[in-house]
Amino acid sequence: MSERAGYQPYFYQLTIATILFDRKRSNTEALFMKRATAGLYQSVLTAALLLTISLPRPALNAPLGEQETARLVADAPGADEYPDAGALILYQEKNVSVAEDNTQVLEEQLLVKILKDRGRRFGDQKRMFDARTDSVEVLRARTWLPGGQTVPVEAKAINVITPPELTGAAIYADIKQKVISFGSIAPGVVIELVTRTISRPDTSAPLNLYPYWDVEVFRSDEPILEKIYDLEIPADFPEPRLFTGGGLEIAPDSADQESERPKAKHYRWEVRDEPMIHRIPYMPGTLAFAPFLLYSNVDSWEKLGSWLGAQFYPKAQPDAAIRAKVAELTAGSKTPADTVREIYLFVTTQVRNISLQLGLAGYAPTEAAKVFQNMYGHELDKAALLSAMLTAAGFENYPALSRADQVDLLEPSIPSAAQFSRVSIYVPGLFTDSTFANPLYPQTERHGLWLMPIAQYNRYAYYSRGQGARALVILPCGGTLCRIQEFPPEKSLSYSNASLELDAEGNLTGQFKTVTDGLFDAQARLALKDLTPRELEQFFRQATNSVGEGAEMQSDSLSDLRDLTAPASAGLSFSAPEVGVVQGEMMIVRLPQAPFEFAGLPYFPELKEREFDFVADGPFVLASEISLGLPEGWTVAYSPEDLSRSSQFGRWNIDCSISGGRLNFSRRLMLTSRQVKTYDYPDFKKFCESFTLPRYSLLLLEKKAAPGK
CATH class of the missing domain: 2.60.120.1130 (Jelly Rolls)
Structure with missing residues (x-):
């Protein structure tokens, strides 16, 4: 796995799920906002857990056949049956396969019927990936017309581009986006897309750990007729930790599944007839109520913290230029609090923010010296620079991963970086959170600081979301869950x-x-x-x-x-x-x-x-x-x-x-x-x-x- 892709295949799932299932969220807070509570809906939910299988069959990730696809398209309901929907997800299947050499393959098949003009958004499908280690192949892309004819997507309509938000950020030149633009998009047509994403392992994996994890949501802003998620791992690999919410259950026919890899371990989850989400103001994130799956092959938060720390700390070291800048910034500081504040304000306000999801950015930052030289970075890179500068000033500090929920929804049984969406730097010590004497809150209890390096619209050391939630503090010797400070009203x-x-x-x-x-x-x-x-x-x-x-x-x-x-x-x-x-x-x-x-x-x-x-x-x-x-x-x-x-x-x-x-x-x-x-x-x-x-x-x-x- 690459340093940026240690989460594989998480970022592909995040990208796809964000596009299809959680348009409400933006930036880095898209998918993992709420933990589901079971039994909220009467939809038909099934799941399958499949263990050692020895009978050969076609590959688990083989797409639907031509006849079956044509039948699904022909029998698809229309706008009369779903008057509130802009589109109908007829079928979506994701197959994740982990090989013995830790290569990971994701195959996805997607069938979506456009019902109204707002459903046209499905006509542009996007997949982001790291070109250094990953590849995205389009196996099939076509539009089914109402009469049953198909219009293949032209080769010139499939392009690899630099995401607009990364324009001018040469350091992220390897982050690419494959865009598939379907033709003949109009109400009544069905788009079909089959893709394969291959993620090669990192040959220099820290601690000889090759983690895989994911969060998958089984409900969206459009209704779903059928969705399947398959996970396949080698027979001699340890069992991953699994957690399901929102009513996802084991299917009774799970033992009928087959694989062309004898004695591989298989896990299968499926939902049918899942209603669309009717958005209302001030509603919780999707994971608060939707069926979802969370898994990881990391068995403890301590081990996850060790793996993350082995990637973070070597990159968060100050060089001579950083030390000189710290000396310049803090020359007039009278207290330790002044020093921390000046360093933080420099990183937050002077180093340009690059919008990149934590998973896609990877869990190994760019070297702090390079971030300082370029004067831009995504959240993790800016955290590395902030850490390096605080270290140069003599302050103990630790990176911390957290969620951006209004309430704490971390699932403690699944040690997975996929549960987090942002990075902060925790500075232990006796500080106050504000330099402003709030007339109703004149004094604050002294405490450590949780510093968000991209919070350019917040008062110094303030954050609205994530208060009181658990964060994974990454120590040089491992990771531990700690509560983030919660402010009074x-x-x-x-x-x-x-x-x-x-x-x-x-x-x-x-x-x-x-x-x-x-x-x-x-x-x-x-x-x-x-x-x-x-x-x-x-x-x-x-x-x-x-x-x-x-x-x-x-x-x-x-x-x-x-x-x-x-x-x-x-x-x-x-x-x-x-x-x-x-x-x-x-x-x-x-x-x-x-x-x-x-x-x-x-x-x-x-x-x-x-x-x-x-x-x-x-x-x-x-x-x-x-x-x-x-x-x-x-x-x-x-x-x-x-x-x-x-x-x-x-x-x-x-x-x-x-x-x-x-x-x-x-x-x-x-x-x-x-x-x-x-x-x-x-x-x-x-x-x-x-x-x-x-x-x-x-x-x-x-x-x-x-x-x-």
Whole structure:
């Protein structure tokens, strides 16, 4: 296996499954987001576990015959039977074979019927691979027309390209993508693709270990009529560790399988009539509910950590140039925390991110010296550079693999790198997580740091997903599972302050200032950091308009969003006509909210009921304070009363008082739940809605009677 392909055949499965089965996820968080819970659906699920077989037969990975394929195409249901689907996966079979010399072969056959225009996406099939050690061969590619005729894919429509995200990154020139573009794509046609991927073993395998592992999902955004997964290994190889979720079970006819390799060990899983996934907001990842398979031939996390460490640590060594840069960066550092922060900020913000899935990138990074020279790298490469620079500064540090789930869904019984989707560097020590004195979270407990080398949109040392989850910390002597730090709700803060003046005609003037931390800080950077000056101007104008119709912006302010040590903050001063509606002797005023979208509720339970658990990015605190100058000659007839509510999901409170001609209004919501079960969702929805009731922002003013009346 190559250094980048020690996961084989994992990355092929990940690439295919990501394209077909989990379009919701992007970047490195595509497939392995949730662990399934059994028995959620009434679909027909079967699986087969096949052990030593001695009867010869055609190769396990032989594709369907012509007649059987033609029958499947002819009998395929249409859009009437699947009105919500864009396509129908008629048949998918994946056969993974591990040879005695540890060569791995993946053969896949795919039959997909296009039902609607959105199903045309299946007409471009893509397979990524490492050209140094792997090859992808197209055995059959054709389009079946409604009349039964077939149109083969032309040779010129099958191309090997450099993935667009790797353009200009010469160090990854061996990562290629084979693109198969089908012709005559329209509703009613069926595409058929048979491919073979061969992955040669790494002759310099660390610890003489040749790992194989995979995660395979048996449900997708389109319905599946039949899907089969076969694994074949030599008879004298140890049994792999197996885990299935979402109702995947052993099939009763598993012993009927045959192989042309006598006495090979076979494992088979199969599903039929699997319904499509109907996506809804804030739903868990696919592994939380779909049938899935997880396997690995590594028998302990310690051994996996040793294998990963043998590939990582030799590449994460500082050279003279790295040591010189560390000395330059930390010349003004007064504390160890300053040193770590300066090094991290350099790697995160100055070394360009390359988007490449962890599995496809491989588990051996590029040498840190080369990453420093090129000033770009994918997540693992940047982790190696960060580790090398921290080592040069004298800091103990360890790479760690983790998941990007909102809740911990690691399956501890299967030591497999396929369970992870991101890399961080853990620095033991007594640090605080922030240099910003959060007004609701002024001090933090001292702890080690989990540093994500590509987190260019997060405050220093903050991460929204993966908090409290288990990570594989890779030590020089092996690996161990540890819990990642979990932040309290106060760490994710949106705090808005407004000083407003209301005149007798209902015109409102004033200013808003919002300061953020944690989740809200990340939202602000994602929304604004990369905008052009003209786009920023438009953003502030839209924010002004949200205060009231006809509002005009007087001035605006925005913190330096490139500075990850400072909180993301924004300010706005404005004048808005007739925010208060005068009706005779009365004036109706709705107290305005913070005008910045990133400062509001990050998520809200809109749906009346849910099929899946409600899962979001974590606890937070939303707080605001308004000081409103009342117009002379008017008095308050109605204002929100002081209220508070508490539940298992959090608490909120509203306080309102009048003093010296000013109304002081504050409210605060703390949500403490990351995940809400479907049976708790109605109560969760009621709790959240109770905080946003219109009457809690309504103000009624009454004109004072003239003296003597």
